[in-house]
Amino acid sequence: MPSSLISPSELDYIIRGVDDNLRADGRGRLDYREVILETGLISQANGSARCRLSKGTDVLVGVKVEIGSIEIDGTDEEVAAIEAKRGRIVCNVECSPIASQQFAGRGADDINNELTQLVDRVLNGPQGGLNLEKLCIIPGEECWIVYIDALVLDYGGNILDIIFTTIRAALHNTRVPKTVIEEDKEVEISDDVEEWERIEGWELVPISVTLNKIGTRHIVDATVLEELATKAKLSVMVNKNSKICGIQKIGGGSIEHSLLNEMLQTGRSLGQNLIHNLDKMLQKEEEINAKRKIGFFASA
Amino acid sequence: MSRQELIGPQGLRQDGRRASELRKIKCTPSVLSQSDGSSYIEQGNTKCLAAVYGPREARQKAQILHNKALITVEISLAPFSMSERKKRKKFDKRLLEIASAVKQTFEPIIMTNLFPRSQIDIFLQILQYDGGMIQICINAATLALIDAGIPMLEYVCACSAGIVEDTTILELLGTPELTVALLPQSQKVTLLQLETRLHVDKLEPVMKMAIEGAKDIYKHLDKISRNYIEDLLQKSNPHPPI
Amino acid sequence: MATDRRRIQGPEASVAPIILKSPNKIQLLDENLCRHNGRNLEDIRSISNGSAFIELNKTKIVCGVYGPRQTKIPAFSGKGNLNCEIKFAPFSCPKRRPPYRDSQEKELSQLIYEALTPSIRLDLLPKSTIDIYITILENDGTASCLAAAITCASVAVADAGIEMLDLVPACSASYINGHIFMDSDLIEEKRESGSLVLSYMPSLKEITHILQSGEVELNLTSQAIEQCTDSCSKIYSIMIDSLLLPIQNIK
Amino acid sequence: MRYVTPGTRLCFASEYEAGPGTYERDEYIYSSVVGIVQEFLPTVSSNTVEEKKQSKIITVSREKHQSSIPDVDSIITGKVIRMTTREAVVSIMVVGNIPCKDDYQGIIRSQDVRATEKDKVKIIESYRLGDIVKAEVISLGDARSYYLSTAKNEYGVIYAQSVAGAMMVPISWQKMQCTKTKAVELRKCAKPKDLFSKNQ
Numbered sequence: 001m002p003s004s005l006i007s008p009s010e011l012d013y014i015i016r017g018v019d020d021n022l023r024a025d026g027r028g029r030l031d032y033r034e035v036i037l038e039t040g041l042i043s044q045a046n047g048s049a050r051c052r053l054s055k056g057t058d059v060l061v062g063v064k065v066e067i068g069s070i071e072i073d074g075t076d077e078e079v080a081a082i083e084a085k086r087g088r089i090v091c092n093v094e095c096s097p098i099a100s101q102q103f104a105g106r107g108a109d110d111i112n113n114e115l116t117q118l119v120d121r122v123l124n125g126p127q128g129g130l131n132l133e134k135l136c137i138i139p140g141e142e143c144w145i146v147y148i149d150a151l152v153l154d155y156g157g158n159i160l161d162i163i164f165t166t167i168r169a170a171l172h173n174t175r176v177p178k179t180v181i182e183e184d185k186e187v188e189i190s191d192d193v194e195e196w197e198r199i200e201g202w203e204l205v206p207i208s209v210t211l212n213k214i215g216t217r218h219i220v221d222a223t224v225l226e227e228l229a230t231k232a233k234l235s236v237m238v239n240k241n242s243k244i245c246g247i248q249k250i251g252g253g254s255i256e257h258s259l260l261n262e263m264l265q266t267g268r269s270l271g272q273n274l275i276h277n278l279d280k281m282l283q284k285e286e287e288i289n290a291k292r293k294i295g296f297f298a299s300a
Numbered sequence: 301m302s303r304q305e306l307i308g309p310q311g312l313r314q315d316g317r318r319a320s321e322l323r324k325i326k327c328t329p330s331v332l333s334q335s336d337g338s339s340y341i342e343q344g345n346t347k348c349l350a351a352v353y354g355p356r357e358a359r360q361k362a363q364i365l366h367n368k369a370l371i372t373v374e375i376s377l378a379p380f381s382m383s384e385r386k387k388r389k390k391f392d393k394r395l396l397e398i399a400s401a402v403k404q405t406f407e408p409i410i411m412t413n414l415f416p417r418s419q420i421d422i423f424l425q426i427l428q429y430d431g432g433m434i435q436i437c438i439n440a441a442t443l444a445l446i447d448a449g450i451p452m453l454e455y456v457c458a459c460s461a462g463i464v465e466d467t468t469i470l471e472l473l474g475t476p477e478l479t480v481a482l483l484p485q486s487q488k489v490t491l492l493q494l495e496t497r498l499h500v501d502k503l504e505p506v507m508k509m510a511i512e513g514a515k516d517i518y519k520h521l522d523k524i525s526r527n528y529i530e531d532l533l534q535k536s537n538p539h540p541p542i
Numbered sequence: 543m544a545t546d547r548r549r550i551q552g553p554e555a556s557v558a559p560i561i562l563k564s565p566n567k568i569q570l571l572d573e574n575l576c577r578h579n580g581r582n583l584e585d586i587r588s589i590s591n592g593s594a595f596i597e598l599n600k601t602k603i604v605c606g607v608y609g610p611r612q613t614k615i616p617a618f619s620g621k622g623n624l625n626c627e628i629k630f631a632p633f634s635c636p637k638r639r640p641p642y643r644d645s646q647e648k649e650l651s652q653l654i655y656e657a658l659t660p661s662i663r664l665d666l667l668p669k670s671t672i673d674i675y676i677t678i679l680e681n682d683g684t685a686s687c688l689a690a691a692i693t694c695a696s697v698a699v700a701d702a703g704i705e706m707l708d709l710v711p712a713c714s715a716s717y718i719n720g721h722i723f724m725d726s727d728l729i730e731e732k733r734e735s736g737s738l739v740l741s742y743m744p745s746l747k748e749i750t751h752i753l754q755s756g757e758v759e760l761n762l763t764s765q766a767i768e769q770c771t772d773s774c775s776k777i778y779s780i781m782i783d784s785l786l787l788p789i790q791n792i793k
Numbered sequence: 794m795r796y797v798t799p800g801t802r803l804c805f806a807s808e809y810e811a812g813p814g815t816y817e818r819d820e821y822i823y824s825s826v827v828g829i830v831q832e833f834l835p836t837v838s839s840n841t842v843e844e845k846k847q848s849k850i851i852t853v854s855r856e857k858h859q860s861s862i863p864d865v866d867s868i869i870t871g872k873v874i875r876m877t878t879r880e881a882v883v884s885i886m887v888v889g890n891i892p893c894k895d896d897y898q899g900i901i902r903s904q905d906v907r908a909t910e911k912d913k914v915k916i917i918e919s920y921r922l923g924d925i926v927k928a929e930v931i932s933l934g935d936a937r938s939y940y941l942s943t944a945k946n947e948y949g950v951i952y953a954q955s956v957a958g959a960m961m962v963p964i965s966w967q968k969m970q971c972t973k974t975k976a977v978e979l980r981k982c983a984k985p986k987d988l989f990s991k992n993q
Contacts, residue, residue: 042428043345045380055333060427062380097374097423098351100334104374104421110652117649126735127757149379153349153425154332232660234752244763247738247754252659254748257771261764268760610862612897620933661799663816663825668933669897670862700799705825707816708800745800745823782798785827789796 006228014229015215025223030270032221035165037278039173039285047174051166056156056223058099059163061148061170065177065199067137067187068145087135087143089128091120093150093163100155115150118248119163122206122237123148127245129204130171137179137187144176146199157223160235160250164208165278171202172282206237206245207274209267213255218263220270234263238271307464315344319469322459322513323432325520327439329447329528335423337448341440344471345430350440352448354420363419368412370419373399375437381429399424402437405458405481405491411451420450431473434493435460438481439517446525454485455521459513461506463498468509478506482514594698594784596690598725600682605694607702610670622667626655628676628691635681636728650688657692657712657741657751663705672704683727685714685737692741692751697781709785710750711777712741713770717756722766724773738763740770744778797824803851814853828853861891863899863930863939870951871899871941873924879903881920883928883941898938901928905942906981918967919943919981925952927983949983 014024021028033053042048045062052058068088072080093115095108103111122128135144148170150163175196180188190196212222212230222230232253237246247264249255255263307313317323323344332338335351342348358364375395379385402422410420422444424437438458445452458481462472478498481491489511498506593606610622628650630639643651654676662672676691692712700709716726716734723730731737736756742749749771754763797803801824803815811817814826824830832851863869867888875882880903884896904911906919920926926941928948934940943949946966953961955971955978963982964970970977 042380044383044428048380058332060378062378064380064385066385092379094376094379096349096376096425098332098335098338098349098425101353101421104353104423110648113645113648114652117645121755125755127755147379147385149385151378151425151427154334156333239757242760243757244754244760245757247752247763249656249749249752252656254660254743254746254750255752257742257747257749260749260752260767264760264763609894611895667862668864669939700827703826703828705814705816706799707818707823707825709798743800745802746818782801785798786796789827789829 006225010225011229014226018214018217018219018226023219023223023226027221029217029219030266032274035162035277035281037165037169037281037285039169039282040289046176047170047172049166049169049173051162051169052154053156053158053162053221056154057152057159057162058154058156059159059166060151060153061163061166062151063170063174064147064149065135065144065174066147067142067179067189070136070140070143072140084140085136086132088132088145089120089123089130089148090145091123091148091150092116093119093152095152095155095159098154099152103152103155115160115163118160118235119148119150119167122164122208122246123167125246127206127237127239127243129201129206129239129245131200134200135176138181138185141185142187146174155224157225157227158210158221161208161210161221164206164237165274168202168205168207168275168278169282169285171199171205173285174199174202203279204239204241206239207271207278208235208237208246209271209274210235210250211263211267213253213259213263216259218259218266220266234260234267236264236267236271238268238275240275242268242272244268307467307469313469317470319467320509320512321470322516323471325517327443327521327524329443329525335444335448337444337446337450339440339443339447341436341443343432343436343439344473345428346432346436347426347428348436348440349425349427350437350444351423351425352420352441352444352450353423354448355415355418355450356420358417358419364417365412367416369410369415369417371403371407371410371412371422372419373403373406373422373424373441375399375402375424375426377426377429381426398434398437401434401491401493402441405438405456406441406445408490409452409454409456409483410445411453414451432460432471432479434458434479434491435471435481438491439521443521443525447528454483455518456481456490457484457514457518457521458482458491459510459517461510461513462496463502463506468502468505470509470513478503478510480507480510480514482511482518484515484518594694594701596694596697598682598686598690600680600727601686601690602679603676603687603690603694604679605674605676605691605698607672607674607695607698607704609672609702610667610704611673613669613671620665620668622664622670622672624655624659624662624664624672624674626651626658626674626676626695628654628678630678630681634678650691653688653739653751653753654692654695658695658699658710660748660750661696661706661708661710661743662699663707666705672699672702674699681728683714683725683731685716685731685739686725686727688712688739688753689714689725689741693777693781697784700781700785708743708746709778709781710741710743711774711781712739712751713773713777714739715766715770717758717762717766720762722762722769724769738766738770740767740774742771742774744771744775795830796828797830797853798827799823799825803830803853808848809851810848812850812852815851822851824853826853861888861893863888863893863897865930865932867930868927868948869899869930869941870925870927871896873920873922873926876916876920876922878916881916881926882938883926885939899928899930899941900934900938901926901941901943905931905940905944908944918979920950921953921978921980923954924950924980927951927985943981943983946984947986949981951983951985953978953980 017023036052039049042062046065047063050060072083095103097104178190178195211218211234213232214229232255233250235248239245325343327341329339331340337352339350355369422441435458442456460477460479461470462477479493595604632639674695681687689712696710716723716737718734736758738754741751803822806817806820806822811822815822816825832849869885870887871883871885873881874884881901883899885899903914906914928941928943930939931942932940955961957974959971959973961969961971968977969980
């Protein structure tokens with residue numbers, strides 16, 4: 001199933017619009033769409049969140065923590081020593097066929113793989129934020145494995161940013177059970193939900209800002225049509241203390257050297273605001289969740 | 301869970317339902333932007349999204365039907381939908397079976413003869429699973445098809461029932477059960493699936509109960525979609541002529 | 543370079559001999575690339591339209607380019623399409639790689655595709671496909687492998703006589719406690735806090751791909767980008783030599 | 794002799810006309826292939842340059858060409874590999890005078906066989922399997938194959954074998970005769986001006 005096409009006139013319309021800083025939906029170049037956030041929707045998951053752009057992309061993330069054995073590739077002692085004391089994160093991004101026709105059948109495989117690899121690289125590296133040492137139960141043997149499953153339910157452009165935002169929210173919402181280790185190395189999991197605790201370092205989890213180069217300018221939070229008009233995409237991952245946690249150019253097309261730096265700057269500053277807003281929303285969510293759970297699409 | 305505990309002393313079930321009580325239904329039509337029609341439905345802890353594309357040109361030339369539209373159903377299960385995480389392969393056998401069941405249910409109901417040589421795709425995404433896969437799939441699909449404005453003879457509403465120690469129970473979860481898909485107006489049954497051993501005499505009451513359940517679901521779906529349409533009309537012309 | 547040499551002091555943690563981005567390093571690559579290219583071209587040419595071999599110390603990569611040939615997939619396209627496949631030889635890494643393509647290889651293929659597409663004039667090749675097959679014989683640092691693979695593929699495409707806007711040299715760097723290590727090897731990579739891969743079209747001054755991981759200050763990033771573009775320009779000249787040598791010999 | 798690689802800046806676009814192997818980008822001309830820089834006046838040069846400007850053409854060329862691919866109104870030589878009542882399928886072997894590395898597929902539809910009396914055309918009376926045909930590409934065609942036309946005097950069968958397997962010589966524009974058995978077979982014969990000229 002081929003992705004949808006764009007007509008020359010549409011293309012021209014978008015490029016001009018971007019040039020005089022007015023986009024089809026009335027936004028400026030660097031304006032985001034309104035984000036609706038819900039957390040703690042999935043009872044079977046340790047943490048979950050759902051982000052929805054006003055009539056656009058919709059991403060659901062479920063986080064599950066399970067006990068698994070620590071894997072070490074024994075090539076390099078020094079490295080192995082570090083790995084032995086660490087938990088693991090396993091990411092998986094899936095574009096559901098309900099999101100867009102082009103994801104039907106095997107259509108989504110490539111994009112799934114691409115996104116999964118990207119997210120996995122960012123979260124598993126030192127820049128991921130999560131404190132992996134805390135996830136270790138018995139050094140060299142058992143640890144918590146954090147499974148992060150992102151599910152794209154609706155496709156309105158700018159998936160990547162929303163995925164990262166949602167993941168961050170989901171991790172904020174995640175609780176890891178307390179474990180007690182007995183003499184015979186039997187791991188006892190406390191079922192008292194009260195003493196389950198947050199994953200340490202969730203607030204350092206980066207989010208991504210994707211800048212789409214259209215014509216000679218760049219915009220954020222592109223819609224489907226705008227993405228079709230995009231020459232090259234640049235995703236910049238930023239974390240709370242304004243460090244760059246990853247840069248990746250996506251799609252064909254090239255970026256001028258001068259423009260690149262400019263894009264990085266914008267990406268970083270925008271990322272800061274995003275994280276700030278997100279944290280505010282998460283706080284609100286917590287208060288709501290304390291009172292009652294809201295079902296899916298309650299706020300859609 | 302062992303069968304004794306299924307029903308408490310006051311005839312209440314673990315989730316506090318009475319034997320003949322449905323799970324809480326919550327549903328919303330047209331929740332997705334890209335699809336032609338979509339719906340979200342929630343029955344207790346089972347949550348499902350449905351999207352419908354089409355009628356549109358058939359993808360594979362080989363599959364084209366010259367007198368009517370081709371219907372395809374695809375079900376996918378979110379990795380976190382079950383209590384233990386497992387990365388379900390796409391085209392998992394069990395899912396394929398259910399998908400074909402859903403397909404067969406809708407083939408006679410959708411007026412496919414109106415769209416020769418075309419294709420209608422139904423995609424179902426289970427977000428959270430707590431029993432009653434087929435029924436929720438069918439109900440979600442019905443709503444999505446209505447939202448897509450695809451002509452159907454009438455609603456299809458599915459419900460399941462089971463039996464525990466001589467008491468018939470609506471939406472008996474976890475254990476295999478009898479699922480019925482009902483055409484509420486014409487009172488016809490389009491799908492009847494029994495996944496367990498059941499005494500012939502018991503079949504009648506169980507089926508009755510399932511049908512009753514289906515009727516209730518129908519009432520609910522009907523109400524929802526009517527409200528939705530009225531709402532739309534309201535929006536389209538805020539000042540209707542008095 | 544002198545400033546670099548002073549800054550890039552190996553940290554105590556690193557037991558590895560630190561490879562500096564120093565002239566002699568580039569020189570080494572120069573010899574290899576030219577020698578191999580000059581020598582191999584004759585026998586490889588018969589098989590594939592274009593081919594190249596690149597060697598940076600331990601990292602060894604060969605690349606073959608086929609086409610343009612008629613596109614098999616029955617979907618009409620006014621532009622040609624590019625198909626990249628990268629494969630780690632089973633013996634290329636410390637751990638044995640399975641012979642089938644795993645998800646990492648799939649992703650690398652995608653990255654290389656993205657890095658090369660801007661440089662190739664696909665609009666001139668309607669209904670045709672260009673296939674690029676890259677095999678990594680020895681992997682000494684994945685990031686540098688990716689960079690080398692891009693460079694190598696670009697040379698191979700040019701060698702195939704396919705029209706392109708510019709050659710695409712690529713370069714990698716890794717951040718190890720505050721320092722920038724250009725083109726780091728496996729041992730350094732294990733200890734890095736982040737890495738950067740950058741591919742660049744020197745004469746058009748356009749960046750065709752950039753991929754950074756690790757938590758880095760913005761200014762350090764831009765510094766790394768500068769260094770990478772510099773060394774890209776160096777590699778560029780080597781690529782040119784390696785391409786011109788054979789035809790000059792023929793004359 | 795000046796050897797260049799892709800991306801080498803050759804000259805100002807104002808001075809020269811960008812010929813094959815080069816491209817123009819913000820008032821400069823760059824090389825787009827590896828090769829030797831050549832320049833000549835626009836005469837019987839390449840068919841990619843329109844003749845109107847009188848400025849010199851600059852090209853980059855080399856023994857090792859990219860395997861050529863057919864384009865609209867390029868002239869091809871190919872072999873008939875499949876026939877139906879409606880069309881003859883040709884596997885394109887040579888484009889202009891550059892051989893293709895691996896063959897492309899083209900179709901001569903019955904209405905494109907000749908210019909006159911298109912409705913009377915019978916594929917079987919125009920081509921036979923194995924004939925070598927010279928034709929013109931009229932469009933990029935469908936997803937699978939290019940559309941070819943032989944509706945000009947100089948296009949059509951340029952080499953054919955008779956049933957007897959001997960070579961045949963054209964005796965009229967739609968008849969060929971076997972050199973061995975003297976049997977006459979029907980073909981849409983080409984009247985080549987010069988087989989090896991790039992463009993007529």
